[in-house]
Amino acid sequence: MPEAIPFDEIGYWSEIKLDIIKEYAAAYSTIIAAQERPSLHHVYIDAFAGSGVHRSKSSGEFVTGSPTNALLVEPPFQEYFFIDLDEQKVAALEQIARLRDDVHIYHGDCNRVLLESVLPQAKWEAYRRALCILDPYGLHLDWQVIAEAGRMRSVEIFLNFPVADINRNVLWRDRSGVSEDQIRRMDAFWGDNSWKGIAYAPSRQERLFGPPDEAKASNEEVAEAFRARLRDVAGFRNVPKPMAMRNSQKAVVYYLYFASQKPVAESIVQDIFAKYRDKGAS
DSSP: OOTTSOOEEEOHHHHHHHHHHHHHHHHHHHHHHHOOSSOOEEEEEETTOTTSEEEETTTOOEEEOHHHHHHTOSSOOSEEEEEESOHHHHHHHHHHTTTOSSEEEEESOHHHHIIIIIGGGGOGGGTEEEEEEEOOSSSOOOHHHHHHHHHHSSEEEEEEEOHHHHHHHTOOSSGGGSOHHHHHHHHHHHSSSTHHHHHEEEOSSOOSSSSOOEEEOOHHHHHHHHHHHHHHTSOOSBOOOOEEEEOTTOOEEEEEEEEBSOHHHHHHHHHHHHHHHHTTOO
């Protein structure tokens, strides 16, 4: 395998995430492909696709990425849409998919590409359905994309909520030092600035002089509030509790969410999440 390909090194938690998505993608494709009256055209979307291959930090071995795994699902999806901002990774994807005419690859900002070119390929009224992977490297996703997927009713999503990046750059205990640029990034991801009222609340123990101290919310409280937004604001009817993806020190790196309009989809994902939690992944 040529070394010119830009492999990302991934931790154990990312390998687990790939296994979870691969397992659900197979179940999803089997269910949709079997449906008749009407038959449905189902597509796979990966908004931060990468090069299609990673290298494991723990073993040093190659690990197939989400796009490559999706191309191997049986029964197959009817179309695949892969997006990445990195030109070298796009070139690697083009090499992987060079013999296939059912794969569409985009080089650009996924927020624009999804809204303008890709999500319109999955309209409910056209009997199309989509499984969309939103796995940003940090706060690089706009809420508009999530809201549109929920509004369409035809799109199910896996979403990486990058709590490590959020804590590192935005949710400081002393928020007076957080830059305006980081606040804008958080607003764009969350959809508005309501996260401030969730992440910070007056502590019960007031200072003797001056205003009360602020207490920073826990990761779990922030994650639950975002889950509520997926359900109540974006309009996904079924949003199971996300899976906490932890590093070797057991610190939460991100939360993996699933959101759908179908109770059966939620049930399948809950079973998959439980299986990997039982393996000590969370």
